[in-house]
Amino acid sequence: MPDILMTIRDLHVAYGKKPILRGAGFDLYKGECLTLLGANGSGKSTSLNAICGFVQPASGSVSLGDQELAGLAPHRIFQHGVAQVSQKRDLFPDLTVTDNLRLGAMRRGAKQAARTLDQVYARFPRLAERRRQATRTLSGGEQQMVAIGRALMSQPTLLLLDEPSGGLSPEFCEEIALLMDGLKADGVTMLMVEQNLKLAFRAADRFIVLRDGLVVDGGDVKAMEGDHDAIIKNIYL
Numbered sequence: 001m002p003d004i005l006m007t008i009r010d011l012h013v014a015y016g017k018k019p020i021l022r023g024a025g026f027d028l029y030k031g032e033c034l035t036l037l038g039a040n041g042s043g044k045s046t047s048l049n050a051i052c053g054f055v056q057p058a059s060g061s062v063s064l065g066d067q068e069l070a071g072l073a074p075h076r077i078f079q080h081g082v083a084q085v086s087q088k089r090d091l092f093p094d095l096t097v098t099d100n101l102r103l104g105a106m107r108r109g110a111k112q113a114a115r116t117l118d119q120v121y122a123r124f125p126r127l128a129e130r131r132r133q134a135t136r137t138l139s140g141g142e143q144q145m146v147a148i149g150r151a152l153m154s155q156p157t158l159l160l161l162d163e164p165s166g167g168l169s170p171e172f173c174e175e176i177a178l179l180m181d182g183l184k185a186d187g188v189t190m191l192m193v194e195q196n197l198k199l200a201f202r203a204a205d206r207f208i209v210l211r212d213g214l215v216v217d218g219g220d221v222k223a224m225e226g227d228h229d230a231i232i233k234n235i236y237l
Contacts, residue, residue, distance in 0.1 A: 011060035081157030104153030141172030
C-alpha cells in the first residue's frame with residue numbers, strides 16, 4: 001500500500017446558503033492520479049478549490065502529511081506544495097510563454113528556476129518553439145500547456161487539474177494524456193476533475209464518484225476496466 005499524501009475528512013463547503021460539499025472525505029496516495037467524477041454540481045471543482053484555499057471550508061480537515069491546510073490562504077497552501085491548474089487557466093495573455101512560466105517559480109532561486117524551465121520545455125517542445133510569443137497568440141491547447149507548465153515550475157507536491165481537456169481537440173486531449181503518463185512516471189501526485197471520461201479512465205489510477213457533495217463510490221480504474229458503463233450510471237443516475 002503506498003503512503004498517504006493527503007487526507008480529506010468531513011469537508012463542508014457552502015456558497016452562501018447553498019451547501020455544496022456535505023461531509024466529503026477521501027485519501028490521496030503519493031504518486032497516484034486520482035480522478036473525481038460526478039454530475040454537474042456534485043462538488044468536484046469545489047473540492048479542488050477547498051484544497052487549494054480558493055474557497056474556505058465551513059468545517060472539516062485537509063491535511064498534507066502533518067500540515068493542516070483547511071483555512072489557510074491560497075498563497076500559504078501554494079507554499080506547502082499544492083498547485084492548481086484551473087478551468088480558466090489564469091494566464092497573462094500579453095506576457096510571453098517564458099514569462100508566464102517563470103511566474104510559477106517566483107519563490108525559488110534563479111538557477112533552480114532556470115533548470116526547471118528547461119525541464120518544462122523538454123516536456124512541451126511546442127512551447128519551446130513559441131517561448132517568445134505572447135500567450136494570447138497561442139491555441140487553446142497550447143495555452144493549457146502553458147498553464148500546466150507554470151504549475152510544474154513550482155515543483156508541486158500535489159498538482160490539481162480542473163478539467164484539463166476542457167475545450168480541447170482530440171489531438172490535444174491525447175497530448176494531455178501522454179503528459180500525465182510522464183508526470184506519473186516521475187512520481188508527481190495528481191488530483192483531477194475531468195468530464196471527458198475517456199481521458200479520466202485513461203490517465204487515472206483510481207476514481208471517486210461524488211454525488212450531492214458526498215463520496216458515493218470509488219475504486220481502482222484497472223480493476224473496473226470492463227465495467228465503465230456501471231460507473232457512468234452511478235455518476236448520472
